[in-house]
């Protein structure tokens with residue numbers, strides 16, 4: 057690498073690739089996104105495959121910037137993680153999801169879980185459990201209606217801390233699911249030490265139902281594993297009736313995907329709830 061003289065500082069250098077520059081722009085705008093009200097939560101229903109009823113929902117963050125337009129969370133969440141912005145954003149997400157869920161319960165809809173994605177960095181903050189407790193107190197949501205979604209990557213970083221934290225959530229009555237299950241590198245051994253409630257089968261397996269028998273085998277294995285460990289199992293990214301049929305046949309408990317509904321704003325979700333409560 058070239059040594060930089062003290063007058064050589066530049067905001068943009070030709071050897072910086074476009075992605076880096078684009079990320080700087082995003083980072084800059086993301087700093088203000090919260091206070092400018094540019095973030096919104098969408099909700100996607102989770103359907104009980106035995107009853108066909110909506111029994112939960114996943115909150116998914118959306119960012120629309122007036123200049124940049126819609127920015128995918130797959131793009132800005134990693135930036136939020138790198139910059140630490142995931143802490144205030146994650147807190148906002150938790151609070152909004154709990155508040156909205158409580159509101160729906162107060163409106164008289166059947167109570168249901170709301171699942172919130174928690175990034176590893178957020179989960180590893182010393183005060184994370186206290187934050188969650190505070191948000192539940194503040195919003196009045198019963199902890200049993202909150203589910204946090206974490207990924208296997210959390211398990212590798214600091215096992216003792218993770219075990220302790222998950223036990224605290226269990227004691228509080230909060231549900232925990234492992235997102236994107238089967239795509240990480242962790243060993244299965246952690247499953248018996250971690251107090252979790254559900255496994256979420258990743259879209260990358262579900263999309264291959266009827267196409268790739270190896271991925272079908274992985275799905276069967278995950279469902280069997282969940283059953284043996286007495287965990288709930290949720291398949292995500294279900295788009296076709298064929299996939300649904302396969303999952304039902306394998307006795308998967310729950311599904312989520314475009315077949316039922318895309319993630320939608322709260323007002324739209326309410327319409328789904330009205331249908332769900334009527335029929």
Ligand code: C2E
Nearest residue numbers: 116117129130133149173174175293294295313314315319
């Ligand atoms: P994820 O948690 O695995 O969420 C599932 C993604 O699959 C969502 O993408 C959802 O919109 C999409 N999806 C749902 N059903 C289908 C389907 O039938 N077909 C297909 N092709 N896709 C489907 P989204 O909303 O773009 O979110 C992408 C990722 O960003 C999420 O993946 C999650 O890792 C992250 N994310 C989203 N919201 C938050 C948040 O509030 N906090 C954190 N930390 N991460 C979030």
Ligand code: CA
Nearest residue numbers: 114173205235
């Ligand atoms: Ca998720």
Ligand code: CA
Nearest residue numbers: 235236256292
């Ligand atoms: Ca997922």
Ligand code: CA
Nearest residue numbers: 235236258259
């Ligand atoms: Ca995913």
